[in-house]
Amino acid sequence: MSAPTAQTPTTFRLERPREGVVLLTLDRPEKYNAMTATMFAELETAARELDREEGLRVVIVTGAGKAFCAGYDLADAEKLAGLGALGMLDLQESAARALTGIRSLRVPVIAAVNGAAAGGGLALALAADIRLASPRAKFNAAFVKIGLSAGDLGTSWLLPRLVGPAAAAEFAYTAGMWDAARAEETGLVNRVVPEDELLPAALAMAEQICANSPGGVQLSKRALHANMEVTSYAAALELENRGQALLTRTSDMSEALEAFRAGRAPSFRGN
Known part of the structure; x- marks a missing residue:
């Protein structure tokens, strides 16, 4: 079932496969889900709306077709030279707001990386809290090959924290391609799962998260993010x-204790 939004997005789909879980699927498969100015604006709006949504517990991000996200659309990139310095800054800041919106969602974000994640697509995967990958997943930060810097959309901040400074430097300076096995080995992804099990695995993880107290999960995310800085x-x-x-003052904390004493599963209400 599609998610209700102020305006239906044109660059991705929003669906609800489970109560409290939103699946955001980048939906430009003919372009390997490449990013455009429209996608940035729509992602920023969707993130803002989702963050206000009661009952939201987990967001899963994936790509339609063969790719997760191939980065910025080269067809749009031809227009960049004509933007001027301030116009380019506006576009870059729009992209940054979109990815910041996804990363800053109060609930956990799981990236189900089904194929290539390059450039801005890599940055989007890094913005998630957890990354699962299919064996077809590939990761690339080829910014230096086109005269740009790997300091793009949070990549230079997040990548070293996930894989360590030395591996991040090798990855960025050589513009190398990491396959799923290398990504798992370095910690870039949490786990590699068979291709046909990728979304089921992401949904199973989402259900595990949903079984816990909403407040506890959200404040855990807040603490993990804040204490990285x-x-x-x-x-x-x-x-x-x-x-x-704060959490000891919630009814969910009392419910957890009562359920433990009664030997039953808790029924959390998120307050």
Whole structure:
């Protein structure tokens, strides 16, 4: 069933395969789901609307057809030279807002990488909290081959935190292609699963997440994201302490304790 939005997007589909789970499928298969200015605007809007949606628990991002996302559409790229410096900055900031919107969703985001994830497509996969990949998945940061920098849409910040500085440097400077096995070995993806099991595996993980308290999951995500950006153990503890104190005031915490004492599964309501 399609998700209700203010305006139906043209570059991706929104579906609800399970209660509380949204599947966002990039839907330009003839272009390997390449990004355009329209896609950036639609992703930013969708992220804003989803983040306000009651009952949302997990978002899964994948691509239609053979690719996850091939990066910026080269047909659109021909127009870039005519934009001027400020016009190019507007486009870059629009792209950054789109990916920031996905990364900043209050609920976990799972990337189901079904094929090539290159350039901006790599950045989109990195923006997810968890990455599952099919054996056909390929990852590429070929920015330096076209005169650009791997400092694009958060790649230079997220990549070293996932694979380590040395592997990130090799990947960025050589513009090499990593297959699914190499991505799993370095920690770029959490797990490689058979192609026909990719979406079922993402949905199974989403259901595992949905079985836990919504507040606990959301504040866990907030703590993990925030503490990637602080350099102080004391600051990390301060944020964690506030989150735990808030969660002990929720009805879900009381329900979890009652369910434990009764030997049954808890029924969380998200408050």
